[in-house]
Amino acid sequence: RVEILKVLYRDARILILDEPTAVLTPQESAALFETLKRFVAKGLSIIFISHKLGEILAACQRVAVLRGGKLVAERIVEGVTRAELAELMVGRAVPQPKAEAQVAGETVLSLEHVSARRGQLTLRDVTLRVRGGEVIGIAGVSGNGQSLLADVISGVEQPSTGRIALAGQDLRHINPREVVARGVARIPEDRHAEGLIGDMSITENVVSEGYRGRFSSFGLIDWSKARRFAEEIITAYDVRCTGPEARVRLLSGGNMQKLILGRVMAEKPIIVLANQPTRGLDVGAVAYVHEQLLAARARGAGVLLISEDLDELLAVSDQLVVMYRGQMSPLLPRADVSIQQLGLMMAGQGFHHTEQIDAA
Structure with missing residues (x-):
């Protein structure tokens, strides 16, 4: 609210809100959406950036979808579904996993x-x-x-x-x-700062938690064994990269997370x-x-x-x-x-x- 007041005080006519609900409760988010609608009624223009599809449908009148840095679709929010937006975002249908009773x-x-x-x-x-x-x-x-x-x-x-x-x-x-x-398999909050080392290779990163055990002999790392392990993760988890020697910083966020998942899940x-x-x-x-x-x-x-x-x-x-x-x-x-x-x-x-x- 304070940030919005600051820009309104400067007589801004266009508000760009990037993930504005990240630290809000659902009730606070709903109140924010009502406030934004009042601003729009008074003539302001608002660009609302969010990865939460429910928020887009609740807060916006039109939606634009970006994929790979390109604008791939524009839709009127009324009548559009989450499934349709999800498919536009990734270019294919996205089945949602369900927790089966056990x-x-x-x-x-x-x-x-x-x-x-x-x-x-x-x-x-x-x-x-x-x-x-x-x-x-x-x-x-x-x-x-x-x-x-x-x-x-x-x-x-x-x-x-x-x-x-x-x-x-x-x-x-x-x-x-x-x-x-x-x-204990740890998937850290910040994949860049804690999960992976960007300037190291995929192979170096996937053995980083176990190099003193299964990947070393007499104090030396068995790099051929480490590379085979990296190749197994790349294949099993569909990590999109040029190979096990690729620098991790060149991967997308999704592929980084796949790499972390492969590393920690391999140990059962x-x-x-x-x-x-x-x-x-x-x-x-x-x-x-x-x-x-x-x-x-x-x-x-x-x-x-x-x-x-x-x-x-x-x-x-x-x-x-x-x-x-x-x-x-x-x-x-x-x-x-x-x-x-x-x-x-x-x-x-x-x-x-x-x-x-x-x-x-």
């Missing part, structure tokens, strides 16, 4: 009264159990503890209190390499920690990521999916929790929760409020 197994990851602090970022008395063969979705406005939670589970940060266990084994006081070795993990795995991807790549997460679920892995996209969470998750200022709600079965209810919880409904502003 019985969850034993607990594979448990957090008991976990608290942590990193500067002003906090977790407060978080308790959670993830069973094999289920997807737990974590909702919340960006900055409410999700990233710190992911770092604590993956060993990047240590909890100040509480216990974390993987298949009954304590995960506290071990480093990220040991966490990965014990069966016990738990998949997916932090914003579809951020910045087109609908085709999003469907592929969902397919791989559900395949891990079908194999018996537990999946922890952190996302700000409520449609994604409701499509893929078996149960959901909401995070607000470092606190976590009880588990909510997908069938018993709505986007409206999640939105209210993301705004703090049902949580204990304090005067401290120390959300993660």
